[in-house]
Amino acid sequence: MADSQEITTQHSTVEEWTKALAESSGSPGGGAGTGVMLGIAASLTSMVAGYSENAGEDLLGRARALRETALRLADEDAVASKAFGAAFRLDPGPEREKAIREASVEAAKASAVLGDHAIEAIEDLEWLAANGNPALIADVVVAFGALRAAIAGARTNVSFDLAALAKGGTPLEEVRSQHPELWETVGRLSGALDRIDALTAEVDNKAAPTDAV
DSSP: OOOGGGOOTTTSOHHHHHHHHHSTTOSSOHHHHHHHHHHHHHHHHHHHHHHOTTSOHHHHHHHHHHHHHHHHHHHHHHHHHHHHHHHHTSOSSHHHHHHHHHHHHHHHHHHHHHHHHHHHHHHHHHHHHHHSOGGGHHHHHHHHHHHHHHHHHHHHHHHHHHHHHHHTTOOHHHHHHHOHHHHHHHHHHHHHHHHHHHHHHHHHHHHOGGGGO
16 A cells, blocks of 8 residues: 555545544545545436436536535545644644644635535535435435535534634634634535535435335
8 A cells, every 4th residue: 555645635545545544644534534525426427427327417517516526525635634733743832823724714714615516506406305316215315414414514614713713812702703614614514514414315215215105
């Protein structure tokens, strides 16, 4: 296997990437995993769209583009994780505190971008659940599950990184006023989770009919 520093979602096998994820290095870590889950959701959306003659090229194009974007964001998060970890390894003092604050904000921004892409993907998957090839409804539900994991991961990471600023001595209300967009992102992602749960419940009887017997 290549050195863990060379592991990427685009140039490593699944076995290599997951083995690197299993190591206690943090690069790749949970944020990168969130990107991969979004990539899986996008891939399944693309597959179902390809089997659905009425889906149209626009939907298929968005799904294919999202898969590439998600994997790129996963790799970028893995790189950012190194900076985040390096900040915490600095000796106690003003420089360490400053580095942690900066790394926390950048990490939160990266997770927010990923989360926004995930939210945008809900509409196409919702359309496929209602209008796509019914033989692939189980794949739609799996895609919803992957998308939910991506959104939950992004939400938690943004929230955690904002809380890291508070732990560094900044009052939580001040964190909120300094980073209103990031703070609002947490709420949007929470709402997206509720939306996915409702959509999944709506199609569950079609995806798993024996479960209702």
